[in-house]
Amino acid sequence: MTPLKIAVFVGSLRKGSFNRQLARAVEKLAPAELVFEHVRIDDLPLYSQDFDAAYPTVASRLKNDVASADALLFVTPEYNRSVPGVLKNAIDIASRPWGTNSFAGKPAAVIGASIGATGTAMAQQHLRNILAYLDMPVLAQPEVFIHFKDDLIADDGTIGNDGTRKFLQGFVDRYVAWITRFAG
Template identity: 60%
Template sequence: MTQDKRKVAVLVGSLRKDSINRRLANAIAKLAPERFSFQQLTIGDLPLYNQDRDNDMPEQAQRLKREVSAADALLFVTPEYNRSIPGVLKNALDTASRPYGKNAFAKKPGGVIGTSGGGIGTALAQQHLRNVLAYLDVPLLNQPEAYIQYSENLVDDAGIVTDEKKRAFLQAWVDAYVAWVDLVLSAPR
């Protein structure tokens, strides 16, 4: 039995050109099977969400909603800023989930991961993000959790995880994510 190609919308919560979380997102895509395709969505150009525009959303917001709607699954790769998620990521969540009743994220299987230099990785940001995604009706992979402490050259320029132990851990996480996405998408809706 062959399985359909899975389209994954990736939201990276960092705007930095050399973002370590973008590097992590690239590495995850390389660890996934070929039947999974990953598209990193642009969120840095979104105007701040304003409910007054719900009936006339700016083109950037409409684009994001279309891209999320076209995806089969979601991957959130977040840094931790001041013990929470970056504002740009929260703005993207608010934008694509509105107006009320037209939530582009609903029912799409998701995964949450991130990296930072701190000892707890992005644990608190991920917990805050999970709270928001629960409200947005995103069925999330709960285990294993992945709080990756960034180290120099964790991911090389080709998107390869250079640390053998971290690569094995990330491969296990990706395998669980792939199985989760397949499980949720194969369930009757």
């Protein structure tokens, strides 16, 4: 398999982010041919249509990070039953101005973790709606709503539960097949 660059969007800025841990766990389970690059979103200004005439340097960097990727992985927490503002802002910046959508046609997957019993189901559904509008084929199954508990996944991505490891390996296998289908 030719190496594939995966742009990873983690929607949490928290230092001890469960979603960053989940992203690392997925990366550890993936074949070596997948190269994961975390996209920086913590330094972006709030999107304004005023940017469309001359994009700020950090916004252009984001658009280039997305454009140079073969596929995307969105790892989102759930804030007030939706996606975090920082993630939505990054998506708005990389998809604008009209006619320069950096996401168009790129395969993606959406996963997430939360301490809540329903994981990130609502946030993921909102995010899937956004990505569909942006012309991204998004892996539908398996859905990954991780109910995060202590010692489930370590900071380095080590998975402490065999059932979770098997489930996430199944996700990774499907994700690899999905993005390979579009990369060919």
